[in-house]
Amino acid sequence: MNLDRPLLMIPGPIELHPDVVTAYSIAAPGHLSAPVMQAFKNTLRLMREVWEVDETYQPFVVPGSGTLAMDAIAASLVSPGDVMVQVDTGYFSHRMAEILRRHGAEVVVVAGAPLAPPTLDEVGDALSRTGATALFATHVDTSTGLRTDPEALASLAQRFGALSVFDGVCATAAERLPMQKWGVDAYLTGSQKALGMPPGLALWVCSPAALKRRQQRASPPPMSLDWDQWLPIMHAYEEGRPAYFATPATNLMLAAEVALQHIADDELAGATGIDARCARHARAATALRKAWAALDLTPLSKPDALGDTLSALRYPDGVSAELTKSCAKYGAVVAGGLLPSHRGEYFRVGHMGYSVTRPDYLVRTVCAIAKALSEHGITVDEPAAVAAVQAGLAEA
Ligand SMILES: *Cc1c(COP(=O)(O)O)cnc(C)c1O
16 A cells, blocks of 8 residues: 555555555544443454453553553562563563563563473463462564474463463464463454554453452552553443543554454455454465575574464575665565574564565565565575475465
């Protein structure tokens, strides 16, 4: 749609569906106006669909970033002195650990081999050794591309009597996580990644056990981070009643309703809704991996533990971070490395949300990277890379 700029193919914010842009591009409506009341109510209902939970689980949507959602969950679940286990997958798991520490937790970080997630045994050992009250993990870590296994981790946490919390900022609505079925207690995200909205909303869903944990805190957390302040507001909007705690991001609520409805309405090869959406991301990721192989680009991290929402790719020998500038010149903005220990060694391509419904966007991205590599002295077979991604996308 906005063809006068290169495609935004970083791991968030992302290209948006034109209907989403239309929905929020209006003068700010009031938070108690009929369209916002309606959008809020539908957003909460659709969140239950996308997170795959029933009415006993509580969705929250508040103004803020993904980091705010992390902070709000930590503020509500940590009592000073609690022991928490954090699965190390890279930059965003380090951020979660630091957030938990700042709320007074003693954090036990479980790291695996470099650029690989720890094994389930390693996580289980830490849970049994420490008696942790919660297990935190990043669903897909945007710094490394690593994906954890929420089903297995949540069941481990249950076995040891700990709550399980997943940071889905780079995964929600692209990677499967049927929250209730898998026994996950909190699953948080931000609006600007796979959910396909502009930046500015923090969204999460809590289990009854997580809601209860907040009640057990001796003293309330900081006001703006306390989900108990928001709970009556969520209930009110769900019931179509006006209520106020802090001003919602009204334009973004209009965008949220449309973006979530698109996910609920998706269809692919017999699958519908969130299942179709996740299948679409898996197909795009597989197709792009074939293109990267055709360009001799190798992943930064352990290949069998990668998520479907982004590619973290090593620069070929002799190529520097200048490559990303050339990519933008050839039509696709990609991101540099983020993991401090490897920052200058790799770049990242986001493939989530609207872009995975647009084969032409994915092809344009592959072409831009091929042309940029060529400009930097690497011999590439651009037609072979394009053929690879197209063949991958054609497979149902
Ligand atoms: C982007 C991201 C965050 C932080 O979200 P912000 O909206 O930038 O605060 C946290 N975790 C993961 C996995 C992310 O990808």
